[in-house]
Amino acid sequence: MEAANKGCCCQSMKAQDERYQKLADIIARYAGQPGALIPVLHQAQEVFGYLPNDVQVLIAEGLDVPLSEVDGVITFYSLFTSQPRGKYTIGVCMGTACYVKGAAAVLEELKQQLGIDVNGTSADGLFTLEVTRCVGACGLAPVMNIGDDVYGRLKPEDIREILDKYIQAERQADA
Amino acid sequence: MVTLTIDGQVVTVPADYTVLEAAEAAGIRIPRLCYLKDVSQTGSCRVCVVEIGGRLQAACVFPVSEGLEVKTNTPMVRESRRTTVELLLSNHPQDCLTCLRNQTCELQKLAQELNIRQVSFEGERTHFPIDLSSPSIIRDPNKCILCRRCISVCSEIQGVDILAARERGFDTVVSPAWQEELANTACTNCGQCVLVCPVGALTEQDDTEKVWAALADPDTHVVVQTAPAVRVTLGEEFGLEPGTVVTGKMITALRRLGFDAVFDTDFSADLTIMEEANELLQRLNDGGKLPMITSCSPGWIKFIEHQFPSLLDHLSTCKSPQQMFGALAKTYYPRKVGLDPAKIVTVSIMPCTAKKFEAERPEMRSSGYQDVDIVLTVRELARMIKEAGIDFVNLPDGEYDAPMGISTGAGLIFGATGGVMEAALRTAYEVVTGKTLAKLDFTDVRGLEGIKEASVDLDGTVLKVAVAHGLGNARKVMELIQQGKAEYHFIEIMACPGGCIGGGGQPIPTSTEIRQKRIEGIYAADRDMPLRKSHENPAIKVLYEEFLGEPLGEMSHKLLHTSYTPRLKYRTAAPCKDQEQLAGNA
Amino acid sequence: MAVYRLHVLVCAGAGCVSSNCKAVEAALQDELEKAGIAEEVKVVETGCIGTCDLGPLIVVYPEGVFYQRLTPDDAREIVNEHFVKGRIVRRLLYRPAEDAEPVALTADMDFFRRQYRIALRNTGVIDPEVIEEYIARDGYAALGKVLSTMSPEQVIDEIKRSGLRGRGGAGFPTGLKWEFAYKAPGDEKYVVCNADEGDPGAFMDRSILEGDPHSVIEAMSIAGYAIGAKQGFVYVRAEYPLAVERLTKALNQAREYGLLGENIFGTDFSFDIEIRVGAGAFVCGEETALLTSIEGKRGEPRPRPPFPAVKGVFGKPTLLNNVETYANICPIILNGAEWFAEIGTEKSRGTKVFAIAGDINNTGLVEVPMGTTLREVIFDIGGGIPKGKKFKAAQTGGPSGGCLTEEHLDISMDYESLTQVGSMMGSGGLIVMDENTCMVDIARFYLDYTKDESCGKCTPCRVGTTRMLEILTRLTEGKGEEGDIEKLETLARNIKASSLCGLGQSAPNPVLSTLQHFREEYEAHVRDKRCPAGQCLALIQFFIEPELCRGCGLCIKVCPENAISGNRREPHEIDVELCVKCGACQERCPFDAIIRR
């Protein structure tokens, strides 16, 4: 709680940070409605990219749901996360169709290339690697998605090229 | 009523019974682990399975129906129960010999009852840090079997919502949000979770070693006080019926353990009434903040500090009897007997885990020392008695020491819900009206109903009072106050269901029936007391004459009254909100 | 209204979107403009047409010419040759086998020819984002009929007589369920659609929601009328964003048209639907967990009874059905219960949608009458196993189901027959596995899944699935011990019998059924430390068959560990000490000389 020690500098910081305004709007829209917690968490995660502790507290207070329950719900559902993640989330489908078609080798290759384990984030902060369950594109198995892009009929050999595309794009954006 | 067959026996039971309850009515005890009557019915442990229509069903949640056929003892049932318990054991430390719950553990007992002689499945174990942060409670999630009774108690009965399930599957753990340490949460230390935990996952902090050390130190004078509710429960630890009054044996046991003076918290409970009744009358006369709420339950105090910090001025400023005693034990008492207060160690025997926290509060040092040094729960005292080899049941009766062992029935009934109120009314009535109360028993405020109300005519002024026990009920009352709908003058609130006889430091098990018996024990003892009104306590009269002066006087103010600390509901609240919230409450 | 010469259906189902059908569509539009025939040819985006692995694909009507695996570069040729000159582009047609003649029309493709589409009647045919297209195909006629001519009892009776059973897995008679919800006392009731579709490898519900959302909306309204509910929820998994998007649009359109909301069709019946998006928990497909999740809590199942029909969402009577179940309702209302009851088998009426995936030539979505044999589905419709490999097993019912083997190829696919042989219908996922699949590894895979998805509430499932997975992992790593198979059996039996919900109760099924049919494979893993299918890396070695090796040296080039040596034109050899079993050499060898054993 360093911020608190320094007085309330965060007050103005937060006021400037429009994400908190958005969060307040979301909470206001749902407050008092039954079953609001999960939709609010979805939207809050969209705004912040993850669900940091102070956001969880604001939601708990705004919806009048105990914090322990908010935390219980976040840790129950695999799509909610309280950790910041990479710019792109790579989801390798390990559904049955994909598994039977060799998804494990694709995953292995990604781990190698990125030097991380499942649920890890690459050192450059670009990629978070995750395993997903069937995304319903089984016809194209094995499948992975990077952000909103879906890649099908993957072979481990394809991985380098695909990753490079994102890395290049990032370099260009930086330049 | 419906009629069903259990193991060939025809049973007729009310239609809202579960199979487990019906079996009990038929004299069949189905093993269980997660089910706890009146507290928790999650159907999660699967130990209570029985065969219905060729399939296994959890008896604790399966409703009875007409013509149901239940078998509770078949090869399928036995194999399943055993496998389930073996699975639990396969992810359990099995440290029975050194576990606090050795021989009182429901899992251990179950393994014995089911004749489990090996654990066939082994594999990965979950590993969590043990939470030692709270002065009151230790959480060891490694021993937790995820029965979720503590969650039910903490959220549904106490309404504090500290404990919840987090993560899922094999990684599931019952803990505060973010696996935060208890000391950093709004936990009230009430210990209700400890009372219901079937295993050693939630236990009291054990302070017995500190007491042994003090007793062994020849340079110290160790004084002990015993709370009102202890005398009707301690016997349970030695196999006596709940509600058996064991005051005399307890005093003897304490002497044999080596305490230098054995005193009674009932004495300071009488003192509390003197201060509190006068405070109430003062508030009534001077237009002070009303309703006034009692302040003797530290679980309740921590609750209001976190949950309703803006309503703190409703609290009586009186310290709890434990802390009034502590302050006097290091001022009045040494002066009277000529001792150096620095050499005095005060120990209290409490029904309560929250008292451990209370004793450590920085406000509680008005004697110049920590007023109460060590707090033991009933369970800890029982362990010391056993360790010392004292044959408790056959002890002769002893007597409290004077002067701080002299008390009235009014102080004694503090141990049950409604007791503080009744004691206060006995005194307030006589102080205000100057008349003698014809009937001392205010039965309206007794009993286990969640919120009780009464009105008392004090010579024309009608005093409206309410009594709540259990923090869930406390919250309801506080919400009424918040909404301006509480038309009471005086409210008694106790954190624990049933009051201190159901406290978090009491013998395990503590159930509704057991609470009822303990309450009966308390009121029976009150009936037998020669003096039953606090203001008639001769030792209290002397205390005022010799030392304090008068109720609410300067000395009282210094030693017997206190102030409260607004606290955050969530420590890690957004920093700005913290400040707003606290500023708003200040 | 404009009259078009040609209609081009572009599949925009999730599978095809992933293979970039949008670019193909854009290229087509572009070329149509260039050719100046944009006014004559209407391009329609549809939901999944069924043959997802052939995507991006289009179907050109009136004839129904089927073009597959398109790239944007193909657009010019299709437009100029086919649309302008009327000459079919043979190059882009579907060939059932590499050397077979191409098939031009969907009507001639085995994949389509053998199907009977009720639930999928509109999927892949209409533009799901245009309500008029739905209405043009009798959309909302059933709701109109129900509201104007039928009492709730009559509706329920119709559904009961049709013999429709729940398509979400358990096959519970739908009409009976509606009746329970109708009879449950209470003014406030809810209708819920289970679109959580967690079974990996299954995408029936996704395709219906994406391809024909109104069919579900209309059916839920009918259900609302029948049981006396005013509010519905569709619980969709978060992994289906396109389904959520299309459903949202459809709901808005229906509201605009007065087909949803207050006083539908001017009657005093009011009904509305809200979407709830899941957050990644398979167990939320289980009905009580789903209801708990709608309430905003951890999706932990609750004991039944009380059943949702009595005590469901927010404690109120709730009717819960699967997407495909709802998709069958309107045709039943319009065509009558008798019509429906004539399709399928005695106890399993109507059709079933299957999602076929895995080692099969035509992956995709098919709807066939109940009672169709597994052989027809896999070989006639699915086109058999790729690369001429042998069929080994098919898993139905996903992680809750079991496997079928060669001996079951001729069983009738209906609820009873599948259960009888130790599998189950489940939601319709059908994963085909070829001879190279290790059944112990597959069982391990499923247990890994259920262990991961266990909610953790009850002991047998929480700890038991972990223990089973540990044993199975041990087996695939060559560390199996004598007695492990028996332990698996004990655990399986007890977890099944005593778990709180269907997840735990069915989690051991894949183990039990693979044990039943492939016990010798388990024994080989335990006793001989051998993986007969050559999949478990710890148990195999790569080996060059000297008689087959021609000494071409290609394998040497790909081996990352330099584990292969040999002189040119002489048999090569693998140094097992150095080999890390990456399999690269085996893929590379043109003469199939490298084997695993």
Ligand SMILES: Cc1cc2nc3c(=O)[nH]c(=O)nc-3n(C[C@H](O)[C@H](O)[C@H](O)COP(=O)(O)O)c2cc1C
């Ligand atoms: C673990 C588990 C997962 C399930 N997942 C789904 C699912 O994804 N979709 C579904 O419709 N039903 C699923 N079910 C079945 C539902 O509980 C329920 O039976 C079904 O939705 C009822 O609808 P129906 O009668 O129309 O089939 C699942 C059941 C279990 C035990």
Ligand code: SF4
């Ligand atoms: S909790 Fe019970 S079973 Fe576990 S170690 Fe302690 S006494 Fe033994």
Ligand code: SF4
């Ligand atoms: S019960 Fe057995 S294991 Fe435990 S202490 Fe006694 S002898 Fe030892």
Ligand code: SF4
């Ligand atoms: S001590 Fe009381 S408040 Fe604290 S966790 Fe236990 S039950 Fe909850």
Ligand code: SF4
């Ligand atoms: S801590 Fe105790 S009461 Fe709470 S879930 Fe674990 S075993 Fe049960």
Ligand code: SF4
């Ligand atoms: S009611 Fe009694 S036992 Fe419970 S917290 Fe208060 S003082 Fe302690």
Ligand code: SF4
């Ligand atoms: S069977 Fe598994 S998923 Fe179902 S309640 Fe038990 S732990 Fe949860």
Ligand code: SF4
């Ligand atoms: S399997 Fe891989 S490491 Fe082994 S020989 Fe072949 S290429 Fe080399």
Ligand code: SF4
């Ligand atoms: S690639 Fe095949 S044929 Fe060529 S050297 Fe290697 S094993 Fe022999």
Ligand code: FES
């Ligand atoms: S199994 Fe991977 S997309 Fe379905």
Ligand code: FES
């Ligand atoms: S006692 Fe019935 S399930 Fe635990």
Ligand code: FES
């Ligand atoms: S998604 Fe296009 S055919 Fe299935």
